Amino acid sequence: MPFRNSSKVTNRETDKTGFATYSDVYTIIQDNIDESSEFYEIEPAVVLSVFLNPSSLPKKTLEDGRLVPDYSYFGSIKARFIHSQSDGDVIEGYIKPLSSHITTYPLKGEIVNVTIHTGNLYYDMPLNLYNRTNLNRAVGASGEGLVLPQRIKYNRKNFAEQGDISIDGRFGHGIKFGSDAGYMYPNIKITNRQSVPDAKIIDMDFPHTQDINSDGSSIFITSGELKTELEELQPAADSIRWPPSVGGKMNGDMITINSDKVVLNAKGDGKKSNSDVHIFAGRNINLSSNFEINIGDSKGGAINLGDPNSINTVVKTIELEDVLESLFSGLDSFLNTLAGAKDSKQIGDAADTLQKEISIIKTKKLPKIGSKIVFIADDEDDNEVTDGEVIEGESEQIFQSSGVRG
Numbered sequence: 001m002p003f004r005n006s007s008k009v010t011n012r013e014t015d016k017t018g019f020a021t022y023s024d025v026y027t028i029i030q031d032n033i034d035e036s037s038e039f040y041e042i043e044p045a046v047v048l049s050v051f052l053n054p055s056s057l058p059k060k061t062l063e064d065g066r067l068v069p070d071y072s073y074f075g076s077i078k079a080r081f082i083h084s085q086s087d088g089d090v091i092e093g094y095i096k097p098l099s100s101h102i103t104t105y106p107l108k109g110e111i112v113n114v115t116i117h118t119g120n121l122y123y124d125m126p127l128n129l130y131n132r133t134n135l136n137r138a139v140g141a142s143g144e145g146l147v148l149p150q151r152i153k154y155n156r157k158n159f160a161e162q163g164d165i166s167i168d169g170r171f172g173h174g175i176k177f178g179s180d181a182g183y184m185y186p187n188i189k190i191t192n193r194q195s196v197p198d199a200k201i202i203d204m205d206f207p208h209t210q211d212i213n214s215d216g217s218s219i220f221i222t223s224g225e226l227k228t229e230l231e232e233l234q235p236a237a238d239s240i241r242w243p244p245s246v247g248g249k250m251n252g253d254m255i256t257i258n259s260d261k262v263v264l265n266a267k268g269d270g271k272k273s274n275s276d277v278h279i280f281a282g283r284n285i286n287l288s289s290n291f292e293i294n295i296g297d298s299k300g301g302a303i304n305l306g307d308p309n310s311i312n313t314v315v316k317t318i319e320l321e322d323v324l325e326s327l328f329s330g331l332d333s334f335l336n337t338l339a340g341a342k343d344s345k346q347i348g349d350a351a352d353t354l355q356k357e358i359s360i361i362k363t364k365k366l367p368k369i370g371s372k373i374v375f376i377a378d379d380e381d382d383n384e385v386t387d388g389e390v391i392e393g394e395s396e397q398i399f400q401s402s403g404v405r406g
Helices: 022-034 198-202 317-340 344-368
Strands: 003-006 037-040 043-050 059-061 067-069 077-081 111-117 120-126 165-168 173-179 186-192 217-222 254-258 303-305 313-315 370-376
Touching: 077 111, 313 317, 317 344
Parallel strands: 303 370
Antiparallel strands: 003 037, 043 077, 043 111, 059 067, 111 120, 165 173, 173 186, 186 217, 217 254, 313 370
16 A cells, blocks of 8 residues: 655654744644655556666776666666556656565566656566466557467466466476375476477466476476376386385385486586585485487496496497407317328417417407406405306206316
């Protein structure tokens, strides 16, 4: 409601008696007229321009003489009062947002409530003329040519239930603070780029239902029991580990993220541990992909499996195959020569050839079979097999003394 705020108080004697003279009455009236007072009132105004582009802001001069945009006016507007002004009039001065913490910047042509306090003008969020989140321009008002109705017509407020708090953006994003199926535990749903079902095409006022599988990107922080199947993630790849809970229900405290791409990046400065990514699990870590799972190192570091201090490298298959092929080929050639040898010279030549091949394997090929990037931990228990010990799952025995498997 409108009110006046007086900044001057006149003290008068209250113990005087007798009749008041004309002069006394005149003085009292004049003192009240002279008192400094401010009249506070809220009036709706049509937005004429919004100052968000640095080039449109007023300029200020720095100490070094440079002329730069004055960002103290960032987010301010120019507007025209609906009741006390006519077409072509403009409210004098810049009108700042009422809140410096949570601000809804209006569009040209939308209506805001304007108030004055201590000589400064402030505007509140746009009036909800049509109960829509995307656009609330006044009838006949023109826009700025950037936010076009046909581009955002399917962006709606989110469906809500009893007790919910919903923050809905005009470009199809939203945050809803709701509850589980039993209206007991908290849920937070963040969505970006709303899906467009047929119901929204038919009815321009039909609200949006947050769907973790259909919306562009979603982060669901849920507790308790999920309400509908729209909250249950449909994995992009099959996995024997999914769903991880009994009966296929994803209940309890959980954070689910879904999008076309998910990127985790620890930028840091590359020093010590402030550039690390840490992923922990009290039970299992499950990875599933329809194509590839790639683990790489781009700067000559290491990929450690099990023990970060292990020096036991992983064998490279192609290099190992080359070693074994060379060895078997040399042995095969030697045995063929040995089987058909007619004198000791042939046997000696074959032995020399095999020895050279083995020397090449030892000096040039064997050093290449171990990876210089991927390291694997040693087994905690080497499970050394003793003479005559039966290997579990096999009927054969190992005779270490003779090296014969029988």
